[in-house]
Amino acid sequence: MKPPDFQALLGQDNDNDHFMVGIKFTNRGIKLYGDFYTSDMIVGSPLGLITKIGEAEVDKEKDVDYLSSIEILIIDHADVMLMQNWSHVNTVVEQLNRLPSKQHGTDIMRIRAWYLDGQAHFYRQTVILSSHINPELNALYNQHCLNYRGKIKLECKYKGVLPKILTQARQIYERFDTESIAEADNARLKYFCEKVFPKIKDSVQHGVMIFISSYFEFVRLRNYLKSQGASFCLFGEYIKRNDISHVRGQFFRGEKKIMLYTERAHFYYRYKIRGVQNLIIYSLPERKEFYPEIVNLLEESDTMNCRVLFSRLDHLRLERIVGSTAAKRMVESEKSVFVFA
Known part of the structure; x- marks a missing residue:
């Protein structure tokens, strides 16, 4: 019998870690698998996101400019991602809030000034959820959580196992x-x-x-x-x-x-x-x-x-x-x- 944490993470039939989904909210409901550029939310695994970034580097017709306008970043189950390839997470976070390579029909007059000045990462809210802290998470926290309003980290006292x-x-x-x-x-x-x-x-x-x-x-x-x-x-x-x-x-x-x-x-x-x-x-x-x-x-x-x-x-x-x-x-x-x- 596998332990409960294994059953919760890997015990189901659908344990695919290669995915990326665009979600758009409308007056009538929610649209799944929407275009990334018009989606209100993107849910993706590190592997799914890094694949898109890699495709954009190889094919100049493709890009990941939709990552430039991320205002809220939530990294859920970061401790599980540590059991995968953590460098993928770092690469994805580094791609956020960069100036886009194309206009994509955007009205320049409606863009906030700090985006054009390359300061968007100072306004992004980042939430990292993990069962524990480690040096890799600390590095991400110190180097990429740069919101101008400050940041906070919850540290636990452990009784041991x-x-x-x-x-x-x-x-x-x-x-x-x-x-x-x-x-x-x-x-x-x-x-x-x-x-x-x-x-x-x-x-x-x-x-x-x-x-x-x-x-x-x-x-x-x-x-x-x-x-x-x-x-x-x-x-x-x-x-x-x-x-x-x-x-x-x-x-x-x-x-x-x-x-x-x-x-x-x-x-x-x-x-x-x-x-x-x-x-x-x-x-x-x-x-x-x-x-x-x-x-x-x-x-x-x-x-x-x-x-x-x-x-x-x-x-x-x-x-x-x-x-x-x-x-x-x-x-x-x-x-x-x-x-x-």
């Missing part, structure tokens, strides 16, 4: 140091290579799952394990459906010692992976509900060991999982190892 863990897993959080955001990925990989992998390599135990948040980290770890001649299998978001059963079987039977498992793969498939004896969370998940789901995969384990790597830059993710109070203590403490059981 550790009580939702059903196993007796011993969770060891290990903090590594990094000097800057630019060096964070390299510092994480270096810590894994020097402190974590040698113990995996020397152990005879199978069933080692390494959970990874981003595809970029997934590729780097895959290349490193290849260079070390490790026995491993891959379960990422781009896996073919025909290969899923084969990969899960290899891991469960012990034919492959290590499984690399990504957050997006868990988001889209939500399979229960059997055979997990040792869990290493290379990077904390964005979605807090995934953490207990992943740790609970240890229910068949004899050792119930879970190691979690984090840095001070992971504060936003950390507080959603262990709680705001504990997260503050963990990033400020002189200690670098913390245990939850």
Whole structure:
């Protein structure tokens, strides 16, 4: 049985994420699938919008000038879009409120002066709805929410999701140091290579799952394990459906010692992976509900060991999982190892 959040987002037959609809309001009702230039509202997915932008770049006869007059932008379920290609969202927002390339029959005398002066983005109202905040959303908020009347952001205090863990897993959080955001990925990989992998390599135990948040980290770890001649299998978001059963079987039977498992793969498939004896969370998940789901995969384990790597830059993710109070203590403490059981 899939979790409720999966059923709500992906459990229906119509889960197409490539769409764009123009809506026009009239005295007699509402017209759907209207022309974008005369529509009062446009509802579209990031993929649908980016496709139109791409078509306009290739075919000079086409354009996306209808994005120039957007007065209210609502980004709903932004946290779900983070599980897709967030760069599409950035590209679409950057296209808003630009001066149009054609007149499209517009009466110039009726256009507000600030539009012609290229100041329309200072008058646009932007609403971003998300279950949590992260650096990408903060960047969008800081760089593109520029209304002259100001802006406001709601921040939550979290209690954490550790009580939702059903196993007796011993969770060891290990903090590594990094000097800057630019060096964070390299510092994480270096810590894994020097402190974590040698113990995996020397152990005879199978069933080692390494959970990874981003595809970029997934590729780097895959290349490193290849260079070390490790026995491993891959379960990422781009896996073919025909290969899923084969990969899960290899891991469960012990034919492959290590499984690399990504957050997006868990988001889209939500399979229960059997055979997990040792869990290493290379990077904390964005979605807090995934953490207990992943740790609970240890229910068949004899050792119930879970190691979690984090840095001070992971504060936003950390507080959603262990709680705001504990997260503050963990990033400020002189200690670098913390245990939850």
